[in-house]
Amino acid sequence: MRKNVLLADDEHAVIHSLEQGLAEYKDVFSIVSATDGEEAIKKLAREDISLVVTDLKMPQTDGFGVLAHIMEFYPDIPVIVMTGYSTTEMERLASQGGAVGYIPKPFKPNTLAGLIMSWLGRQAEGGTLHNVSSGMFLQLIEMEQKTCTIRLVDKDSGTKGVLFFRDGELLNARVNSTQGEKAAYKIFSWEEVSLSIQNSCRCRNKKIEGELQAILLEAMRLKDEREGPLGTPEQKNSVVAASEMDEKAREQKKAAVMVRIKKRLTDKIGSRYQVDEICYDNSRDGLLGQMSRMGKFFSCGTLQVVYMDAGTSKGVFLLPGEQTLTIAVDSQFPRDRMIETLLEEHTDNDG
Amino acid sequence: MGNNFEELFSLNDVKGLMLVSFDGQLLFKKFAGTLPQEPKSDDSWALFIHSLRGAAETEVFYEKGRIYIRKTESGYLFVITGVATPMALVRLNCDMLAPAMKKIVKRDRFKNLFRRN
Secondary structure, three states, X not given: OOEEEEEEOOOHHXXXXXXXXXXXXXXXXXXXXXXXXXXXXXXXXXXXXXXXEEXXXXXXXXXXXXXXXXXXXXXXXXXXXXXXXXXXXXXXHHHHOXXXXXXXXXXXXXXXXXXXXXXXXXXXXXXXXXXXXXXXXXXXXXXXXXXXXXXXXXXXXXXXXXEEEEOOEEEEEEEOOEEHHHHHHHXXXXXXXXXXXXXXXXXXXXXOOOOHHHHHHHHHHHHHHHHOOOOOHHHHHHHHHHHHHHHHHHHHHHHHHHHHHHHHHHHHHOOOOOOOEEEEOOOOHHHHHHHHHHHHHOOOOOEEEEEEEEEOOEXXXXXXXXXXXXXXXXXXXXXXXXXXXXXHXXXXXXX | OOOHXXXXXXXXXXXXXXXXXXXXXXXXXXXXXXXXXXXXXXXXXXXXXXXXXXXXXXXXXXXXXXXXXXXXXOOEEEEEEOOOOOHHHHHHHHHHHHHHHOOXXXXXXXXXOOOOO
């Protein structure tokens, strides 16, 4: 099956040149392009990407931001970084950030192709199995205390998922942009899968707390609840319709949150001060992930609100969530009152 | 000026101070109690510092604590506090500390910032 390789570079000429240079590999992978980090992050959420090649120097979200985002939300996707400003320090930072390859510009397309083919090949280095039941196989992984990344495809729906194991312990699961137990339940509900095994695991964070056995049991229970005693096609269709309604409800909820926050700000702070912009923006999620880990390190609990001085007399408030709410303000904005308001919003939301 | 670090550390509910260089080296640390794990110069700080994208000030609010991060001439100063510390006082103390942070390169000079005059 042909894979998608995401290529991010703000220079159109580079993208065009690489698309041409890599055309001979079109039977193995096709190129999805992005001209900046933000577009790359959006495409990761929308498309099935197997590998990312990113320039480091890009406007707004740079290559390091893309790398941090991928390591946080898509740790199974290898990242190769390329840069025209290559230094030993850059290479060290890229490696520490989780990049699997580093390639200074200029380079021949075949050099990049070699790296891409090598990393795509590793995704099935431990073997591929078809038409298996995932539960039994995964219990074997646990017993043998394997460290691996398992990529699965549901035979029924064609949906893809990833499981991350270290020493037999299930660290995380991913289905598209869903992670953790929710993704694990979805994967374990698949009757028959094809799976491929990579003999390494790049996942750094444990996002699943329960034992594998407990997760498997819960997945079966949830599946039974959804399907009912018969699991008829009509009931399956109603699950699909329900998930479409869920998506619509999520969008409505997001819009309602923004309206509520605007009203709360006007009530608390008045109309003398205006925010420049309120929007959902996930470009800083890599940084927020690092801040969350820092909070755990210092026993500060869960991350609630962040303020950053963005320079040039501007500031930005970040409210982490399923999607990060970003509020851009002038530096004269009453910061402490704003923080108090956002913390109240966070508390009310949790309650 | 010599007692500014001490003043910052003596604010109510301040739990720790760290100074991290622009390339992610841990230059100085002082904590009020024992941490489950001591922070040390390792790879994660370099990436975190880079991710700050040069922000002059960052305030991070958690359920049970705060971290105030100020960019200085010598690196990023991290002030770890509980929920009771008034952030305005932390900012003010960091403003007062800023001139003393200039031209500090050697690690042992940080200890002087804790001496009282």
